[in-house]
Amino acid sequence: MSIRVQTAPFDPGHELNAIHAGNMNVGAVVTFVGYVRDINQEQSxxxxxxxxxxxxxxxxxNKIREEAMQRWPLIDAHILHRVGPLSLAEPIVFVATSSMHRDAAFTACEFIMDYLKTRAPFWKKEQTDSGSxxxxxxDSDTLAASRWNSHNKENQ
Structure with missing residues (x-):
């Protein structure tokens, strides 16, 4: 799976199970799943x-994934992102990192999400009671991503 952009819904549990799928080197898999919320900035x-x-x-x-693969000793990194119309409570994004040890998997997953929020060309349009x-x-996303610029591989 490594990188997928799709309109179709996905099952996070199925995606997670496919990552390990018999790879005996995997000691840790860390995932993040983002869902469509029913409220944003106090608007329904x-x-x-x-x-x-x-x-x-x-x-x-792919560039974000490759950077994570270079910075940490990962076995793999996966990014699945939906586009198009999305309903409330549906999963939008799935990120999974696998490694022999948990530290690399946790840190790399967080890095990928921080960079996704600031470097991937996605645009969100919300439909609210007052229109779209x-x-x-x-700014908080930009600040979170900027911390990775000051870190080198030895500090991570």
Whole structure:
């Protein structure tokens, strides 16, 4: 699976089980699953639409994945991201990192999510009671991603 961008819903449990699937070197798998919330910035969300730039999106995700693979001793890293119309409570993103030991898997998973939020070409449009609007990036996401710039491999 390594990198997938799709409109179809997915089952996080199925995705997780496929990662280990008989690889006896895997000692740890860390996952993150993001879901469509019913509220954002104190506004009730009815539905969400995720736009992306085909081709560019996959390249950006692969670059993030490759950087994680270079920084930590991972066995693999997987990114699955949905696009198109999304309903409340549906999974949007699945990130999984596998390694021999938990430290690398935890840290790399967090790194991938921080970079996804700031470097991947996705745009969210929320439908609320007062209409629809595009969601702007958050300063907190930019701050979270910036911490990886100051770290070198020895500090991680």
């Amino acid at each position: 969300i009815q539905k969400l639409f995720l736009e992306h730039y085909p081709g560019m999106t996959e390249k950006a995700l 609007h595009w969601v702007e990036g958050r």
